[in-house]
Amino acid sequence: MEALEAVILTIITASTPLLLAATGELVTERSGVLNLGVEGMMIMGAVCSFAAAYTTGSALLGILVGLYAGVATSMLFAFLTQTLMTSQVATGLSLTLLGLGLSGLIGEGFTGLPGEKLESIHIPLLTDIPFIGPILFGQDILVYISLALIAAVSYVLFRTRIGLVINAVGNNHHSAHALGYGVIRVRYACIAFGGACSGLAGAYLALAYTPQWIENMSAGRGWIALALVVFSTWLPGRLLIGAYLFGTVWIMGLYVQGLGVGIPSQLLSSLPYLVTIVVLVIISGNRSLIRMNTPAMIGQPFAPER
Amino acid sequence: MKKLIGMVALALAMTFAAGAASAADKLKVGFIYIGPIGDHGWTYAHDQGRLAVEEALGDQVETVYVENVPEGPDAERAIERLARQGVGLIFTTSFGYMDPTIKVAKRFPDVKFEHATGYKQSENVASYNARFHEGRYVIGQIAAKMSKSGVAGYIASFPIPEVVMGINAFILGAQTVNPDFKLKVVWVNTWFDPGKEADAAKVLIGQGADIITQHTDSTAPLQIAEEQGVLGFGQASDMIHFAPKAQLTAIIDEWGPYYVERAQAVLDGTWESGDTWTGMAAGTVVMAPYTNMPDDVAAAAAETAAAIASGELNPFAGPVYKQDGTLAVAEGEVMDDGTLAGINWYVQGVDDTLPE
Numbered sequence: 189m190e191a192l193e194a195v196i197l198t199i200i201t202a203s204t205p206l207l208l209a210a211t212g213e214l215v216t217e218r219s220g221v222l223n224l225g226v227e228g229m230m231i232m233g234a235v236c237s238f239a240a241a242y243t244t245g246s247a248l249l250g251i252l253v254g255l256y257a258g259v260a261t262s263m264l265f266a267f268l269t270q271t272l273m274t275s276q277v278a279t280g281l282s283l284t285l286l287g288l289g290l291s292g293l294i295g296e297g298f299t300g301l302p303g304e305k306l307e308s309i310h311i312p313l314l315t316d317i318p319f320i321g322p323i324l325f326g327q328d329i330l331v332y333i334s335l336a337l338i339a340a341v342s343y344v345l346f347r348t349r350i351g352l353v354i355n356a357v358g359n360n361h362h363s364a365h366a367l368g369y370g371v372i373r374v375r376y377a378c379i380a381f382g383g384a385c386s387g388l389a390g391a392y393l394a395l396a397y398t399p400q401w402i403e404n405m406s407a408g409r410g411w412i413a414l415a416l417v418v419f420s421t422w423l424p425g426r427l428l429i430g431a432y433l434f435g436t437v438w439i440m441g442l443y444v445q446g447l448g449v450g451i452p453s454q455l456l457s458s459l460p461y462l463v464t465i466v467v468l469v470i471i472s473g474n475r476s477l478i479r480m481n482t483p484a485m486i487g488q489p490f491a492p493e494r
Numbered sequence: 495m496k497k498l499i500g501m502v503a504l505a506l507a508m509t510f511a512a513g514a515a516s517a518a519d520k521l522k523v524g525f526i527y528i529g530p531i532g533d534h535g536w537t538y539a540h541d542q543g544r545l546a547v548e549e550a551l552g553d554q555v556e557t558v559y560v561e562n563v564p565e566g567p568d569a570e571r572a573i574e575r576l577a578r579q580g581v582g583l584i585f586t587t588s589f590g591y592m593d594p595t596i597k598v599a600k601r602f603p604d605v606k607f608e609h610a611t612g613y614k615q616s617e618n619v620a621s622y623n624a625r626f627h628e629g630r631y632v633i634g635q636i637a638a639k640m641s642k643s644g645v646a647g648y649i650a651s652f653p654i655p656e657v658v659m660g661i662n663a664f665i666l667g668a669q670t671v672n673p674d675f676k677l678k679v680v681w682v683n684t685w686f687d688p689g690k691e692a693d694a695a696k697v698l699i700g701q702g703a704d705i706i707t708q709h710t711d712s713t714a715p716l717q718i719a720e721e722q723g724v725l726g727f728g729q730a731s732d733m734i735h736f737a738p739k740a741q742l743t744a745i746i747d748e749w750g751p752y753y754v755e756r757a758q759a760v761l762d763g764t765w766e767s768g769d770t771w772t773g774m775a776a777g778t779v780v781m782a783p784y785t786n787m788p789d790d791v792a793a794a795a796a797e798t799a800a801a802i803a804s805g806e807l808n809p810f811a812g813p814v815y816k817q818d819g820t821l822a823v824a825e826g827e828v829m830d831d832g833t834l835a836g837i838n839w840y841v842q843g844v845d846d847t848l849p850e
Contacts, residue, residue: 194700202693288562292530299532300735305721398688398714400736403530404562405712407687438690442697445680446647450847453653453681 203435212385224280227410228287233390258387546750565590625773629745634667647698
């Protein structure tokens with residue numbers, strides 16, 4: 189039971205940054221914008237949150253700074269792609285490169301310093317329940333934020349007027365424009381939300397996952413988040429399943445090896461990708477549903493004059 | 495348009511002229527790194543070596559480095575770029591750079607190349623490595639003395655000889671103290687992913703390991719050990735700042751002396767290809783201070799390290815049995831370097847199946 193508890197706790201830790209970053213990217217893509225700079229925004233969130241938490245001694249302030257670092261980085265992307273109308277793919281890729289380089293520069297003075305760890309919450313009685321307590325009531329605040337965010341996104345996208353506008357902008361920006369919605373403004377906001385979520389994911393890496401700053405510490409998690417969004421067919425519920433499925437298979441791969449079972453480790457390392465893709469493809473088997481949910485305008489620039 | 499082309503041509507010519515001029519004055523020494531220099535592990539240790547070259551040879555050399563170069567085609571491009579920039583001596587510091595280095599070296603016969611941890615050489619490619627496994631033997635002994643559960647967790651990167659011999663040396667060292675010592679191995683298939691290394695450490699601790707050691711490049715596993723109240727070892731650099739209560743010792747790589755010697759050889763015109771494999775005796779592998787352990791354990795560890803350095807003790811002295819029980823090295827003999835450098839099997843006592 190104790191071993192199982194440890195595994196579940198590790199799975200939650202491994203899944204949370206993916207879920208956070210993917211939630212933001214889902215909203216960005218719903219508005220018709222493909223931001224491939226998730227990795228760059230994440231790493232900027234990580235370095236800035238670490239720097240802030242280390243300097244002030246407050247992990248909570250670190251989270252906030254990480255969030256804003258993500259937003260600031262995403263605003264660069266928004267300005268280039270929405271105002272100057274550069275290619276989203278190329279800009280997103282450069283944003284990743286920029287983020288990785290710039291974070292290294294900012295973090296130079298912070299490498300090798302013991303970080304401020306984001307403490308897990310502790311509710312008397314509830315957290316003390318064996319097994320269930322630590323899993324349900326003993327996580328750090330970002331885990332709860334990640335779950336609340338995906339629920340909120342699901343609600344807003346499908347139950348509110350704001351959600352309708354975002355979907356309209358993402359599906360047909362000309363019609364949305366003709367109806368009087370500010371396409372560019374909506375996209376700016378969605379890109380900012382994506383940046384905020386990536387920043388939080390970065391803060392999670394630097395404050396909770398491995399509380400320290402090391403260059404390149406995101407190690408490709410931004411790309412996994414991007415893939416999860418596509419394979420979830422832009423549906424928040426499936427994204428949640430996908431992120432946790434990925435985390436589960438990822439940790440189980442390590443767990444099985446520790447048991448000394450003779451499965452090739454290379455297979456176990458690729459298994460999270462394979463299983464997540466296969467499962468999400470199976471549950472998204474309905475083609476018309478995929479077409480309905482794919483933002484039709486994704487990656488396309490919008491010029492109001494036309 | 496013509497004017498533009500003329501300007502570009504002029505700029506190019508100037509760049510080449512400048513390159514040629516500086517190449518004549520100074521020896522440019524280049525380094526290709528697998529991770530960031532701030533990893534506080536493998537790459538950090540190599541970069542300390544680079545700084546040692548600058549310090550020792552001063553004005554005679556100029557150093558450049560490229561960080562975060564993935565193994566594979568990207569490595570080839572990065573190495574070639576350095577060669578084109580007029581770098582005269584290039585150190586490529588990861589196992590996976592072996593074939594790219596050999597390939598680029600063919601195209602630049604005048605440039606000297608040095609590849610770390612590989613086994614291929616050519617006219618202008620030398621290979622070098624450190625006997626890290628000597629340090630692993632020492633920490634294996636410490637682990638067996640300090641472990642209460644009798645189980646250690648080993649986070650491994652890729653199933654290449656360098657890593658396999660480290661695992662073998664660790665368990666051979668541990669068995670001298672506790673013949674039934676258990677070693678759980680988790681392969682993470684990456685050199686550098688702090689998150690995944692931390693995950694692996696947590697999983698291993700959850701499965702009963704109370705000593706964590708790793709052959710990956712970040713400090714994350716040791717930090718998890720600190721956090722969860724178990725013990726561990728630093729890898730490639732002294733990591734005591736990250737785990738003041740958990741680090742028992744660290745295997746430190748000292749590349750500086752070798753790098754200085756090789757750069758000096760190029761300056762003197764005496765550089766020759768070859769294969770260098772030094773360890774504790776030459777000071778390439780050094781143990782960090784022994785901490786968080788009783789004095790007698792520390793004294794025994796220091797004694798073992800001294801015996802290895804003097805050549806009195808060889809970690810792979812017989813009898814050594816393979817995992818399936820066959821005798822690999824007979825009593826009274828030691829494993830020869832050729833066999834050791836290509837080792838692709840576990841010794842008895844490793845609780846894992848070696849990935850092919």
